[in-house]
Amino acid sequence: MTEQISQKHPRGLYVLFFAEMWERFSYYGMRAILLLFLLDKIRGGMGLQASEGAAIYGLYTASVYLLTLPGGWLADNVFGQKKAIWYGGIVIMLGHIILAIPGGTAIFFLGLAVVAMGTGLLKPNISSIVGELYPEGGARRDAAFSIFYMGINLGSVLGITIVGYLGQKINWHMGFGAAAVGMLLGLIVFRYGSNKYLRGYGEVPPAKVVTPEEAVKAGSERKLGYGLVALLVVFLAVLQLTNTINMTTAQGLAQGAGVIIVTVSLFYFLFILIAGGLTTVEKKRVGVLIVFFLAAAIFWSGFEQAGTSLQIFAERYTERTFGGWEMPSSWFQNFNGTFILIFAPIMASLWIFLSSKGINPSTPVKFALALILVGAGFFIMEMGAKVAVTGQLASPLFLTFTYMIHTIGELCLSPVGLSSYTKLAPKRYVSQLMGIWFVAASLGNLIAGLFAGGFDEENLEQMPGLFNQVTLFSIGFGLLLLIFWKPVKKWMGGIS
Structure with a gap:
């Protein structure tokens, strides 16, 4: 049966399947106990109020998705997808190791930030290579993504079961440590499997020859981007100074992040509609x-x-x-x-x-x-x-x-x-x-x-x-x- 499946799909798909499965094991497993740890006042958790703990949880999960934007850009322009996945996995594992260390608040938040950065680097690029394996598209490619999606959910079930049990029943930091072990297994699978079955995929794209017209357009878009960032900074400063949003609290930071996301999305859509040609x-x-x-x-x-x-x-x-x-x-x-x-x-x-x-x-x-x-x-x-x-x-x-x-x-x-x-x-x-x-x-x-x-x-x-x-x-x-x-x-x- 395995031989028949392998003939239908390249073996590289299964390398990506298991690498993603273990990465999702670490992500969903840690996420399952994150809010519980933030709220816990008895077993060594942070003992936060629900309002503060939930805001921190929201900031973390939101940042994971936001960071896929620079993660995709770095892969397209600097590392290539394969190196981005490898470096991202290492960063994720380091983040979970930091979370597994019983330390103060600063150590914990550092671990969260490191995991988010690594996930932003890995997450968008592993899916890109799945698509790259099937340049012809069609039903075979759809079937490959269905198989890949099953790996995501299998990793989720395993992670929540094992990390959730260890964190809630034994020790929070043991749960975070189990997430690090899961990511390590994913790195091992990807390292050895990609060397053999993913050669030529996910490499740094060749340098593009830019025409003078494209250079002018890129310069205009950069200026627009700088202007948008400046506008956001002014807007958030006004909100803070008028006490509309107090960004010295977790809830305020989350509200500020929401304002940034909505504003950037709105301006981006308007830019495309008005000046996108x-x-x-x-x-x-x-x-x-x-x-x-x-x-x-x-x-x-x-x-x-x-x-x-x-x-x-x-x-x-x-x-x-x-x-x-x-x-x-x-x-x-x-x-x-x-x-x-x-x-x-x-x-x-x-x-x-x-x-x-x-x-x-x-x-x-x-x-x-x-x-x-x-x-x-x-x-x-x-x-x-x-x-x-x-x-x-x-x-x-x-x-x-x-x-x-x-x-x-x-x-x-x-x-x-x-x-x-x-x-x-x-x-x-x-x-x-x-x-x-x-x-x-x-x-x-x-x-x-x-x-x-x-x-x-x-x-x-x-x-x-x-x-x-x-x-x-x-x-x-x-x-x-x-x-x-x-x-x-x-x-x-x-x-x-």
Whole structure:
């Protein structure tokens, strides 16, 4: 069986599969216990309030996605993808080793920053090499990415199970250390496998000959970038001086980061529309990408509550004792990876079946369904929160069904959105707009952290209302997109 599979796909795919699996083991494993460690006041954690801990969590997860932008640029212009993956993996491992050292606050935050920088360098480039293995594109390439995606989720399940157990049941720093071991295994696989099966892939691109016209254009774009940075600095200074945002606190920093992300994205889209030299059709397609960006940010702001508000609910308000054994609360985050492994092939078959019947939903409809599903998940959590308000522990079924519905929503939005951005983006802006797609995830993670920070530990009665806000906002935007799906589809200019 292995021989048959190897004939269909190059062995390099499996090198990347296992390297990514171990990197995701380290990322999702550490992420599963991060907020718990920040909030813990008994077992050697940092003992922060929910508002501060959740804001730090949001800043960390948002920065991971933001740093994929410079990570991709460094690979394209300096290292090449293979070296970027190798150096990024080493930096990630060093970051987890720092986190495994029981030290002060400064040591811990240094470790977080190092992990984020390494992930930003590794994450966008390993996927690039998968695509490079299949220059012909087509169904074979789609199948390769499906296999690769399975590796991501397998790593997630293993990481949350092992790191979550070690961190919650034995010692927080042992959990962080296990994440470092996972990354080490990924580095070993990549080092020896890539030397043999990835020769000629992911190398530094040849130097491009730049025409005088391109040099002038590049200079103009640099000036625009410097001007935008200066504008942001002034804007943030005004917010700080007027006490609109207090950036001396974790919550203030997270709010400031949110302002930066929204402002940069807005100005970037405006720049492309006004000064990007686009045709009318291309401008309409960029307009569609703006709609998808907003929908994705709203979706991820709900979906990524898995590590924030849903983690707090699992830890404090959910029944986790079965036959005298208490399940680590971080294990609930495993449901997403497990449901992905179950539902991904089912959903892929469903789209193919519907397409054969001529009734496959359009991309805007799939985005709308994703938003409605994430809202429906929070409606279930609102019911669970009402049980918790009475002083009882809520059934684990509330979280189980929420994760299942959210996972189906993810499968409606994530692969579809990734594909849409590559197809709708004007050719000369494809790489940059792919970066903007990840920025939507960054913004969603940040909002998820800020939302969980709104939990008042002294006022449990507010929790159903907070979940209700997410329900109404997500379903409301989803229904709006569902109402206007035909005009949005028309603006796509024949691209489905």
